[in-house]
Amino acid sequence: MNKRKLAGLISALAFTPALAGAQTAADHPTYAKEVSRIIQDNCQICHQPGQIGPMSFTSYEEVRPWAPLIRMKVMEREMPPYQYDADIGVQHLKNDWRLSAEDIGTIVAWVDAGAPMGNPEELPPPKDFPAVGEWRLAAELGPPDHTIQSTPWNVPANGQDLWWEPEVDSGIAENRCIKAVETLPSKAAHGSTHHANSHFITQDENGEWVTYGRLSEFAFGKLGEKVPKGACRTAPANSKVGWSIHYYPDGKAVPNDQVTVGIWYQDEDFDEESAYPQDLRAYNLSGGGDFLIPPHGKLMTQGFHSFDHPVRLDSWQPHLHLRGVAMSMEVFYPETGRREVLSQASNWNAGWNHSHTYEDGYQPLLPAGATIILTAWYDNTADNPRNPDPDQWVGAGQRTTDEMSHAWIAVTHLDEAGYQKELEERDAREQRAMAAR
Numbered sequence: 001m002n003k004r005k006l007a008g009l010i011s012a013l014a015f016t017p018a019l020a021g022a023q024t025a026a027d028h029p030t031y032a033k034e035v036s037r038i039i040q041d042n043c044q045i046c047h048q049p050g051q052i053g054p055m056s057f058t059s060y061e062e063v064r065p066w067a068p069l070i071r072m073k074v075m076e077r078e079m080p081p082y083q084y085d086a087d088i089g090v091q092h093l094k095n096d097w098r099l100s101a102e103d104i105g106t107i108v109a110w111v112d113a114g115a116p117m118g119n120p121e122e123l124p125p126p127k128d129f130p131a132v133g134e135w136r137l138a139a140e141l142g143p144p145d146h147t148i149q150s151t152p153w154n155v156p157a158n159g160q161d162l163w164w165e166p167e168v169d170s171g172i173a174e175n176r177c178i179k180a181v182e183t184l185p186s187k188a189a190h191g192s193t194h195h196a197n198s199h200f201i202t203q204d205e206n207g208e209w210v211t212y213g214r215l216s217e218f219a220f221g222k223l224g225e226k227v228p229k230g231a232c233r234t235a236p237a238n239s240k241v242g243w244s245i246h247y248y249p250d251g252k253a254v255p256n257d258q259v260t261v262g263i264w265y266q267d268e269d270f271d272e273e274s275a276y277p278q279d280l281r282a283y284n285l286s287g288g289g290d291f292l293i294p295p296h297g298k299l300m301t302q303g304f305h306s307f308d309h310p311v312r313l314d315s316w317q318p319h320l321h322l323r324g325v326a327m328s329m330e331v332f333y334p335e336t337g338r339r340e341v342l343s344q345a346s347n348w349n350a351g352w353n354h355s356h357t358y359e360d361g362y363q364p365l366l367p368a369g370a371t372i373i374l375t376a377w378y379d380n381t382a383d384n385p386r387n388p389d390p391d392q393w394v395g396a397g398q399r400t401t402d403e404m405s406h407a408w409i410a411v412t413h414l415d416e417a418g419y420q421k422e423l424e425e426r427d428a429r430e431q432r433a434m435a436a437r
């Protein structure tokens with residue numbers, strides 16, 4: 001059980017109805033005992049001096065003035081920033097930032113009780129955070145085998161948020177299977193590098209440069225990503241890397257800033273022959289065609305994708321622009337007519353980009369012919385707080401003010417034997433769980 005779940009359980013126990021009758025003012029959660037731990041584990045990585053959070057939450061004195069706003073942001077699940085619905089679809093996610101319902105309840109009860117400090121002796125010791133400017137996967141994997149840097153860019157001290165989208169040579173000479181990737185903002189600009197996505201670009205048979213697949217996705221506070229066991233995601237030779245870096249000036253100018261991606265390759269003894277190929281590509285939500293959202297209007301678009309072999313979906317990352325407000329991924333099984341929601345983000349926010357990576361053994365497994373249904377919803381009315389101008393017609397396009405609709409999905413291409421094997425492993429797990437009950 002992770003710490004967050006444990007803390008949630010403890011606070012849930014503290015509020016069991018049996019105890020509620022005996023509750024006095026002293027039974028309310030306090031900052032010292034419960035809330036400080038939730039803030040440490042879920043907020044301080046960004047909300048401390050020099051990080052991207054606009055205010056620091058490292059002490060009671062710092063947190064207290066924000067208590068009502070914190071209550072609102074956690075209840076609306078806007079903070080921590082991780083827009084993935086809690087009540088539908090696969091809930092086993094790696095590096096899941098969401099607060100448990102119990103933790104949200106604890107914060108709300110604390111604020112409603114007047115946000116008390118409680119007994120300072122119960123405060124936890126300060127938490128250690130990973131050093132900025134260092135690879136977080138290095139502790140486990142050593143330094144990366146290959147690094148790629150974005151073109152230098154002068155980050156101004158102040159101003160609007162900025163997007164920097166250079167292309168660079170990948171420097172990759174031969175196809176290799178990737179074991180892990182991590183994106184590292186510079187130490188100087190770690191407070192202003194909001195997120196940084198990168199993708200491979202390769203030449204097709206006509207010599208045109210086309211997007212090959214995603215390399216890495218980074219949002220502040222994030223660990224790197226490991227490719228699941230037994231899958232080979234290829235780092236393509238003679239490729240380029242396209243960047244999409246979102247800087248948000250934080251008062252400090254950083255000349256010639258560069259973001260770095262590190263790649264760890266599979267070891268020499270990796271059995272590439274028997275590995276299943278995995279790719280991380282963009283799947284569109286509009287049949288590939290154009291669409292138009294009228295002024296003060298709303299729209300829904302869908303995209304359908306299927307494979308002639310069984311697949312495993314390892315991650316899902318919605319991508320929309322400013323009018324996009326929600327996305328879902330469902331699967332339709334033609335043989336039974338069953339339809340199932342796999343993942344949904346009903347409060348999508350273009351300011352944050354997350355690849356939601358399913359835990360091993362919980363990734364959606366699709367038989368050959370099953371159809372993935374991707375649905376996006378757009379709101380071009382004044383009700384959408386991120387809409388810059390509801391009077392515009394909005395079409396599909398690359399600019400931030402155009403609309404976009406795709407989902408990055410990591411797909412492992414299985415064969416019938418691999419598919420059956422995974423099904424059996426999951427059945428066995430279910431059996432064990434049943435027996436343990």
Ligand code: HEC
Nearest residue numbers: 042043046052053054066069070073079080081220221351
């Ligand atoms: C990944 C980094 C990150 C994490 C983790 C994070 N925040 Fe934030 N937070 C931000 C940034 C950046 C902003 C300002 C921009 C925005 O609102 O998106 C912000 C804004 C806020 C605001 C102010 C919103 C406003 O309207 O002024 C509050 C309150 C807040 N966060 C609370 C929290 C709490 C409580 C947690 C933990 C439960 C948390 N945050 C976790 C980065 C983070």
